[in-house]
Amino acid sequence: AHICRDVNNGWLLRNLHANGASFFFICIYLHIGRGMYYGSYLFKETWNIGVILLFLVMATAFVGYVLPWGQMSFWGATVITNLLSAAPYIGTELVQWIWGGFSMQNATLKRFFTFHFILPFI
Template identity: 75%
Template sequence: HISLAFSSIAHICRDVQYGWLLRNLHANGASMFFFCIYAHIGRGLYYGSHTLKKTWYSGVALLLMLMATAFLGYVLPWGQMSFWGATVITNLSSAFPYIGTAIVQWTWGGFAIDYATLTRFFTLHFALPFGLAGVMMIHLLFLH
């Protein structure tokens, strides 16, 4: 249930043996992965790898999927920063003319951010890394 999201994270950090370590490795590992990705992009730009269109586009897709996965993971603890971060980022799509409001409501699963939104975000946070692995294989296939 949505009211248990924050307390379940607190339980993992406080009561589960080495839970605090697992959570911090998960969160900081994502940041380190972004550092490696940005270094990889910088190297690719420096050596002109962006001229290989298929490889470059699959890399951009990887970056966007990685950013989405990280955002979804940021929302899952369901604290104040998570809630308002989700509100602001999901409301950005309301800027699209005509369909923006419908996109926001579809993303939320209703008219406000609530249990349906958190469930969707958890599911996507779990599923997107598998898609990332698939696109990564395509990226490597185009590279070699």
């Protein structure tokens, strides 16, 4: 909210960032389609690395979606992170680690901002 309201042309920067991410996903899906058309999935190692990168990009986009901290992003984060609690043995602890406590709170937002910043460098 600070960038949109207090920074000159901050609204433009935020919208370019959000729409640029959507355009990036369009390019990724076109790349996947091209890979499937040409049979690139036959190169197992290359394909598996691509799938891992896709999941990292999706995780980055998800935590970026949560950062505005509105109702939709709050409940979206609650539902998606609670899906991890279905993992046997470590699910509940994993969710509590991601949340930084027993519920979504400010610590969660700080963690998600950190993940949103660090994941693209991986």
